[in-house]
Amino acid sequence: xxxxxxxxxxxxxxxxxxxxxxxxxxRDVGDPVELGAAYSDGGADELVFLDISATITSRVAAAGVAxxxxxxxxxxxxxxxxxxxVADATTLLEAGADKISIxxxxxARPELIxxxxxxxxxxxxxxxxDTEGGRVRSHAATRDAARDTVAWAQECEQRGAGExxxxxxxxxxxxxxxxxxxxxxxxxAVSLPVIASGGAGNARHVAEALEVSQAALLASILHEDPAxxxxxxxxxxxxxxxxx
Amino acid sequence: xxxxxxxxxxxxxxxxxxxxxRRLGAEMTDDLERADxxxxxxxxxxxxxxxxxxxxxxxxxxRQAAGRPILGICLGLQLALDESEEDGGVAGLGIVPGRAxxxxxxxxxxxxxxxxxxxxxxxxxxxxxxxxxxxxxxxSEGHAAIVEHxxxxxxxxxPEKSGIAGQRFLEQCLSRG
Numbered sequence: 001x002x003x004x005x006x007x008x009x010x011x012x013x014x015x016x017x018x019x020x021x022x023x024x025x026x027r028d029v030g031d032p033v034e035l036g037a038a039y040s041d042g043g044a045d046e047l048v049f050l051d052i053s054a055t056i057t058s059r060v061a062a063a064g065v066a067x068x069x070x071x072x073x074x075x076x077x078x079x080x081x082x083x084x085x086v087a088d089a090t091t092l093l094e095a096g097a098d099k100i101s102i103x104x105x106x107x108a109r110p111e112l113i114x115x116x117x118x119x120x121x122x123x124x125x126x127x128x129x130d131t132e133g134g135r136v137r138s139h140a141a142t143r144d145a146a147r148d149t150v151a152w153a154q155e156c157e158q159r160g161a162g163e164x165x166x167x168x169x170x171x172x173x174x175x176x177x178x179x180x181x182x183x184x185x186x187x188x189a190v191s192l193p194v195i196a197s198g199g200a201g202n203a204r205h206v207a208e209a210l211e212v213s214q215a216a217l218l219a220s221i222l223h224e225d226p227a228x229x230x231x232x233x234x235x236x237x238x239x240x241x242x243x244x
Numbered sequence: 245x246x247x248x249x250x251x252x253x254x255x256x257x258x259x260x261x262x263x264x265x266r267r268l269g270a271e272m273t274d275d276l277e278r279a280d281x282x283x284x285x286x287x288x289x290x291x292x293x294x295x296x297x298x299x300x301x302x303x304x305x306x307r308q309a310a311g312r313p314i315l316g317i318c319l320g321l322q323l324a325l326d327e328s329e330e331d332g333g334v335a336g337l338g339i340v341p342g343r344a345x346x347x348x349x350x351x352x353x354x355x356x357x358x359x360x361x362x363x364x365x366x367x368x369x370x371x372x373x374x375x376x377x378x379x380x381x382x383x384s385e386g387h388a389a390i391v392e393h394x395x396x397x398x399x400x401x402x403p404e405k406s407g408i409a410g411q412r413f414l415e416q417c418l419s420r421g
Contacts, residue, residue, distance in 0.1 A: 002357055074408075093287070214351060
């Protein structure tokens with residue numbers, strides 16, 4: 001298996017990095033390129049940019065952000081938020097993104113996963129799943145998607161997804177540990193790489209997540225501070241996690 | 245200054261490769277025949293890539309016959325082989341003996357940083373197929389990572405997305421060009 005990955009996540013809106021707890025109370029915390037480059041220098045294995053506004057004007061800004069990130073950052077990055085078609089995804093990949101991430105659009109029309117996998121290759125298609133109590137949430141986790149999380153993960157794999165980004169909504173921003181039971185159930189149910197998200201408060205939490213998943217998404221724990229990524233990497237190595 | 249041409253086939257990580265080459269001071273050209281280094285990038289599926297290559301396929305074969313440097317990246321490495329079992333079987337460029345087969349690994353696609361031996365340097369991989377060829381000169385967890393045959397060098401990883409290690413690798417490729 002490739003080495004476990006640490007993936008800082010930057011929420012963006014209108015071309016800026018923003019921060020909120022449980023998708024609410026947004027505030028501006030910086031420039032996506034500057035923060036992305038600093039995380040890259042701090043030892044990030046990949047980056048994820050999630051456009052959480054996903055309006056039409058924001059879509060244009062998103063492509064611009066992807067293009068600027070590609071110019072200054074030499075590690076892989078994923079772009080998600082508001083992608084509804086192969087054309088949307090292609091624009092982001094052509095700008096220099098390595099993967100795109102889809103969430104509600106896949107729930108609304110699961111065939112989109114197949115279309116994207118055919119056009120871009122599975123390795124570029126991440127399906128983000130927001131989960132709470134074993135059930136999928138949609139529309140920025142505001143609605144019940146009427147699907148079982150494990151069953152949906154398996155369907156995503158069958159349709160050609162290349163990776164799953166699984167966020168435990170009830171843990172997100174709470175910093176009291178990942179939902180390890182849910183992650184272990186997914187590890188056993190699919191053979192895709194799984195990126196664990198939601199709940200990291202300390203190095204021990206991240207180490208636990210990396211035992212059941214291939215990567216850990218890091219949001220609140222970093223406080224938009226690249227120096228925290230450096231210290232976290234040191235702590236993880238002391239815990240015996242084999243990082244790059 | 246070295247010139248670099250990227251074979252375009254409508255898909256792939258063209259911009260990332262271009263940016264990486266520019267960072268190293270290379271001059272980009274559309275002249276696939278005469279550039280110091282031709283790059284066959286790769287992201288996407290084998291069949292659409294071969295269809296999209298069109299006349300560039302013959303230019304690449306001629307370059308290989310003339311001993312002029314070519315760098316194949318990821319799918320670009322797999323396309324250089326005789327055939328790929330992707331998409332129900334696709335004929336490749338046939339400039340490197342071997343074939344691309346479905347990856348046998350614990351998790352597929354195989355995504356992430358992995359060490360390449362000899363050397364032990366980690367590079368970033370993202371693939372569902374792998375090259376099986378006697379031209380393999382370096383491996384990663386048992387999978388072909390670097391392939392060399394005549395003037396062709398192919399890598400399964402993405403040097404353009406592998407940070408400083410990747411940049412050093414591309415620098416070496418440019419210096420042969």
